[in-house]
Amino acid sequence: MPSNKKFVHYEFPYVKFHGRSYPLIPIRLKNKKYSVNTFALIDSGASFSVFRPDIAQALHLPIKSINSIRMGTPLGGLEIAISKVEIQVGKTKIQTRIGFSKNFSSSFNILGRDGFFRHFSVCFNEMMKTVIMVPLGSFPS
Amino acid sequence: MLKKSGILWLCENARKLEKFSGRWVMFNLKEGVVSSGESLERMFKLVKKHKKFRKPFIFHVPTKDELGGVAFLSAHKN
Numbered sequence: 001m002p003s004n005k006k007f008v009h010y011e012f013p014y015v016k017f018h019g020r021s022y023p024l025i026p027i028r029l030k031n032k033k034y035s036v037n038t039f040a041l042i043d044s045g046a047s048f049s050v051f052r053p054d055i056a057q058a059l060h061l062p063i064k065s066i067n068s069i070r071m072g073t074p075l076g077g078l079e080i081a082i083s084k085v086e087i088q089v090g091k092t093k094i095q096t097r098i099g100f101s102k103n104f105s106s107s108f109n110i111l112g113r114d115g116f117f118r119h120f121s122v123c124f125n126e127m128m129k130t131v132i133m134v135p136l137g138s139f140p141s
Numbered sequence: 142m143l144k145k146s147g148i149l150w151l152c153e154n155a156r157k158l159e160k161f162s163g164r165w166v167m168f169n170l171k172e173g174v175v176s177s178g179e180s181l182e183r184m185f186k187l188v189k190k191h192k193k194f195r196k197p198f199i200f201h202v203p204t205k206d207e208l209g210g211v212a213f214l215s216a217h218k219n
Contacts, residue, residue: 026147054181107207
């Protein structure tokens with residue numbers, strides 16, 4: 001018998017900056033009563049999500065924390081303070097952990113695998129320049 | 142899903158936003174860019190006074206140099 005559960009998916013076009021296209025998605029980050037609407041790059045090559053330090057400030061989250069990890073980048077190591085936040089994509093809300101670093105100030109906010117990709121099936125369509133995301137809780141059973 | 146969304150606005154206006162490279166922009170779908178600057182904190186203080194600018198989108202416009210290599214990050218616990 002087919003499931004009555006509604007199949008939810010989101011499709012976002014790539015955004016072009018300086019001649020190159022990037023899979024950015026709109027998100028809302030929330031910490032208690034503080035929230036920001038911003039954009040982040042879906043990056044399957046990143047093992048963790050890292051956001052610019054100014055976002056932590058807007059959410060009243062620390063950029064220094066005892067709960068931190070060290071990350072490797074092509075430009076060297078990066079100390080990242082981990083915080084729990086709510087991320088909203090479309091109508092889907094997830095509770096997860098993201099990192100902030102005062103030394104991370106390059107290009108875009110990054111949504112990496114740990115803490116984000118386990119909540120969505122993500123499909124990059126380089127031909128159409130779109131990213132399609134299906135919240136994993138919404139698959140019909 | 143995408144009718145009048147922030148991502149469509151960003152797609153349509155990305156080229157125009159390049160003049161703000163290296164700065165934060167704050168926009169909403171009705172007014173477009175309502176503020177820009179280097180300090181996000183200061184921008185939030187300014188728009189707080191204008192109730193109609195509540196819940197704007199914020200975006201740091203990357204410079205061409207920053208986009209040279211989008212980060213590869215691998216974690217190892219401390």
